[in-house]
Amino acid sequence: MTADISGVPPSPRRGRPGYDQETVLRRAIDLFNRQGYDGTSMGDLAKELGFTKSAIYHHVPSKSHLLEQALDEALDGLAHALAAARAESGVTANERLRHAVRGSVMVLVDHLPAVTLLLRVRGNSEVESQALERRRHIDDALAEMVEAAVAEGALRNDLPPAMISRLLFGMVNSLVEWVRPDGRYDAEALADMVTTVAFDGLTR
Amino acid sequence: MTADISGVPPSPRRGRPGYDQETVLRRAIDLFNRQGYDGTSMGDLAKELGFTKSAIYHHVPSKSHLLEQALDEALDGLAHALAAARAESGVTANERLRHAVRGSVMVLVDHLPAVTLLLRVRGNSEVESQALERRRHIDDALAEMVEAAVAEGALRNDLPPAMISRLLFGMVNSLVEWVRPDGRYDAEALADMVTTVAFDGLTR
Numbered sequence: 001m002t003a004d005i006s007g008v009p010p011s012p013r014r015g016r017p018g019y020d021q022e023t024v025l026r027r028a029i030d031l032f033n034r035q036g037y038d039g040t041s042m043g044d045l046a047k048e049l050g051f052t053k054s055a056i057y058h059h060v061p062s063k064s065h066l067l068e069q070a071l072d073e074a075l076d077g078l079a080h081a082l083a084a085a086r087a088e089s090g091v092t093a094n095e096r097l098r099h100a101v102r103g104s105v106m107v108l109v110d111h112l113p114a115v116t117l118l119l120r121v122r123g124n125s126e127v128e129s130q131a132l133e134r135r136r137h138i139d140d141a142l143a144e145m146v147e148a149a150v151a152e153g154a155l156r157n158d159l160p161p162a163m164i165s166r167l168l169f170g171m172v173n174s175l176v177e178w179v180r181p182d183g184r185y186d187a188e189a190l191a192d193m194v195t196t197v198a199f200d201g202l203t204r
Numbered sequence: 205m206t207a208d209i210s211g212v213p214p215s216p217r218r219g220r221p222g223y224d225q226e227t228v229l230r231r232a233i234d235l236f237n238r239q240g241y242d243g244t245s246m247g248d249l250a251k252e253l254g255f256t257k258s259a260i261y262h263h264v265p266s267k268s269h270l271l272e273q274a275l276d277e278a279l280d281g282l283a284h285a286l287a288a289a290r291a292e293s294g295v296t297a298n299e300r301l302r303h304a305v306r307g308s309v310m311v312l313v314d315h316l317p318a319v320t321l322l323l324r325v326r327g328n329s330e331v332e333s334q335a336l337e338r339r340r341h342i343d344d345a346l347a348e349m350v351e352a353a354v355a356e357g358a359l360r361n362d363l364p365p366a367m368i369s370r371l372l373f374g375m376v377n378s379l380v381e382w383v384r385p386d387g388r389y390d391a392e393a394l395a396d397m398v399t400t401v402a403f404d405g406l407t408r
Contacts, residue, residue: 036243156408167397170382174375185367199407200407201407202360202372203360203403203404
């Protein structure tokens with residue numbers, strides 16, 4: 001650390017690592033994913049970031065504030081991808097669905113830690129309940145897109161559309177279990193593979 | 205509660221609900237799934253079962269003992285289903301794989317709480333690490349079955365077999381997110397739907 005021109009060290013930063021809000025959020029999300037949100041205390045966060053227990057409150061108003069930002073990041077991304085797919089005109093319902101699946105995979109890979117956190121939320125607090133409510137709206141909208149693709153005759157009609165939707169997005173969501181940010185597949189390649197398996201099946 | 209013939213209440217049970225070990229295990233698994241294993245204390249377990257904090261230790265030697273029993277239940281079931289599918293003779297590699305998928309879905313539905321707990325394990329203790337190790341062996345064996353089905357020409361060869369295996373069992377495992385023990389689909393019907401979607405695809 002360098003002293004400022006007056007020779008006095010800049011006191012707001014004295015003894016504290018110079019993390020910005022974005023870095024604090026990233027490190028917090030990783031910690032929540034490693035040991036669970038409920039299992040992470042403000043003390044754990046302070047330790048992770050190298051703050052004292054009292055200094056952490058200057059950087060983080062509360063644990064739930066960080067959780068809310070993380071869940072909003074994931075939900076905003078998914079909602080935006082979905083809205084873009086639904087807004088397409090001049091294409092079939094099946095193409096809109098394919099684009100929604102592709103878009104969901106891209107958001108999942110690009111915001112992997114935040115989406116991982118979202119998919120583990122169980123509704124144990126107000127912030128979590130609101131996130132689950134938003135997630136339900138997204139799931140409902142995706143289920144409607146599946147229904148439309150079945151109705152236009154593009155998708156098989158021997159299974160309930162609600163079941164198709166659950167299995168399809170269950171496969172998409174399962175990516176969080178093994179995709180790594182520095183992994184060998186990029187988002188586009190993963191999106192291609194998921195849509196190929198889901199729409200065309202494994203049989204040669 | 206009735207007194208015994210001597211007129212003295214049977215002291216080992218006095219004031220305690222008459223749960224057997226099986227019931228204790230079921231209630232513990234449900235509690236672990238609701239609030240997380242790490243987030244559940246022996247005190248929480250005692251409260252859930254209506255025991256005093258000191259009485260709980262007469263019924264449950266430790267939290268990790270219950271976790272181990274639960275994870276073994278799930279892993280034994282999956283390993284058994286897999287071994288049965290692999291041992292089949294006179295069928296193709298693809299048929300053995302289909303039977304392994306069906307068997308996995310059946311075990312998942314029949315042992316839903318135990319498998320749900322297994323899929324949430326992150327390796328935070330010796331018991332969890334050992335369970336993850338067993339799970340890896342099962343995943344490797346399933347991946348080998350996928351490879352054999354690709355090699356015999358039954359499954360598409362334009363995707364890495366490891367990827368096919370992950371997406372396939374990602375779809376299977378995602379069932380724990382929404383299947384309910386008293387739900388509208390039985391294990392056989394779910395196994396049929398999952399294998400149909402996975403092998404034949406969604407496209408009509």
